Amino acid sequence: MPTRPTLQIALPVPLPGLFDYMYQGHEPPEQGCRVQVPFGQRTLIGVVHGHGHSDYPKLKAIKSVLDSTPVIPAELYALCERAARYYHYPLGEVLNDALPSLLRQGGDPQASQEKRWKLTERGQHVHDDQVQRAPRQLQALQVLREHPKGLSSAMLGALDVSSQILAALRDKGWAEQILIDTPMHTPKEVLAEPPLPANGEQRTAIHAIQDATGFTPFLLDGVTGSGKTEVYLQAMSPVLAAGKQVLVLVPEIGLTPQTVQRFRQRFSVPVVTLHSGLTDRERLDNWLAAGEGKARIVLGTRSAIFTPLNNPGLIIVDEAHDNSLKQQDGFRYHARDLATWRAQSLDIPVVLGSATPSLETLQLARDGRFSWLKLSRRATEQSRPHIEIMDATLAPPNQPLLPTSLQAIKQCVAEGNQALVFINRRGYAPMILCQDCGWQAECKRCDSFLTWHRSENSLRCHHCDSQQRVPARCPECGSGAIHEAGSGTEKLTELLEQSLPVPVIRVDRDATRRKGELDNKLATIRKGDPAVLVGTQMLAKGHHFPKLALVVILDMDAGFLSADFRGPEQAAQLLLQVAGRSGREGKGRVLLQTRHPDHHLLQLAASGDYPALASALLEERRMAALPPFGYLALFRCEAMTLGKAMTFLQELAVQPVAEGVSVLGPVPAPMEKRAGRYRAQLLLQSPQRAPLHQTLELLLGVARSLPQARQCRWHVDVDPIDML
């Protein structure tokens, strides 16, 4: 059998490895080009990985080649390969995730072009008296004459020129539609407004970043309100002036119009955004603009790390501690880590900015592997308000707010300011129970209680989204004495509306579901009229509300007491982020209501001394060989019975492992049942990365071949950030 030329294709299927197909054309397509191939009964779109030869007689042939040049350029391809290896996820799926969905579906890598109406050569010579009897055509001709470069249908519509009239002009050969390349020119002067005069610490940070050559990772460790954004902006300036691009990653909630505005306002270069709110078409256009180098600032959430860049000069990750940078399903990558890898292979600087850096990043800075830039003071005149601890056990029964808190809110708004009440729980009340028999409304599909959403008159599970009606009587004993316990954003809003003369603005997922609703609310808040804001963590991060003078924080205890080793770190980060909203342009206060006022870590966090808290937590992590002093990977498995999930993981737990790797479990997951399935997990822990990854490779091979695998869903999470 003679050997024939083949292509190795990475396909979006949950199987490791590449797939060989026959290829008979002249020039084989390059790595990173898309092809269509038969796969079982289906036709799939895959990405070319490489070329080869095979004498295997049954190879199928490539159906078609979709690209003449790679849609995934070499540098981005290498990033995907590294990520696939590290996260033990199929390369074909990683590449598929990296592509905008229109390209995944086989669309052309062509930016959309604007269509404009214009007069033809003939149309330019038409005299008004030729159309005397058609006044609407005359008017259209006049409008088009005034705009020799052409007008879009939308603009013509606004000028009262209908599409029928335009069609009539076209039929006479007087007007035509032409395609225009979306203009994205690079101006000579990149600055559109002067920078703020930087303070000493800012200047040091800006110069350090500007002076860096080659791969240099920075931690920009700056307290809330210290002007990190100003540092990014000024550090970007020379990069843009040198004709290069800057990639900026922000958490989902950080990508508000104001953030985008700050970048657009400062620079005159084209800025594009990449996030889930875009249409597929917009996403593709922006992706392509970045790849062609037309877009000079690319501002996006997590997945924007997979944007092709033509001439990158700097990568910035804002709020780098934020959990939304880690994808929590499918391909579970951490965009912060990928940003560092990418900067390394591009040999450019990368800046991770945070007021509360993750312990992983902090340790890299302590070890000198990241340059540590510190901003210790607020950029405005104000000092950070300190956090006053209040004993919540003193609250009257069924009252979420202490009388002193309510008093402080009243005083705050009476002085013409705004107050924020932070509670990380949406809905009216987190529990419904029978006072006679103690029955509680639980989700039938999850190990969790149902939250009462009073505005919708329903009980909802926040884990599986299932809904039930509120029962009039206790389903157990028939008693009518059904009451709620605890409070959520809805109840607090109602309570505050009853006791205050100013508007109460609720910001949570439910109250901002409609498009534009969040932006509207944020705009209202920024206007600064006296108001009380009630919000979840949607209000905690990044926002700059000039008139916010008081923050009251309810119910942060769970995080500090959590059994998850990341619990206290995450609780402290959230606490300091929320507290950081207060008093940004005037005097500010922060009240923390807690049922554990003596808790050591909580006190440390409240003192505002994040470095001290981090040191304490890092010491605990070191003792337990937990990240950053050890590495973790978690196998999660879910099945129709707990037994099946446990058996599957048990098969893995008995396999031989590389030296130094400990296998813990399997154990039922902290939330054992979720959405009707039972869940178990197996933890691998190792002081070194290499043996952990060797072991993972081996266990994955075993897992894929186990017959039990068909009865469960399982995956591996490398560097998991939550243990639920």
Ligand SMILES: Nc1ncnc2c1ncn2[C@@H]1O[C@H](COP(=O)(O)OP(=O)(O)OP(=O)(O)O)[C@@H](O)[C@H]1O
């Ligand atoms: N050098 C400066 N002089 C005057 N004002 C400044 C300066 N730098 C920043 N500011 C202002 O300080 C405020 C806070 O800055 P910024 O939002 O960048 O802080 P941040 O560190 O990103 O805060 P957070 O971590 O809370 O998001 C902004 O209104 C900004 O315009």
Ligand SMILES: [Zn+2]
């Ligand atoms: Zn549920």
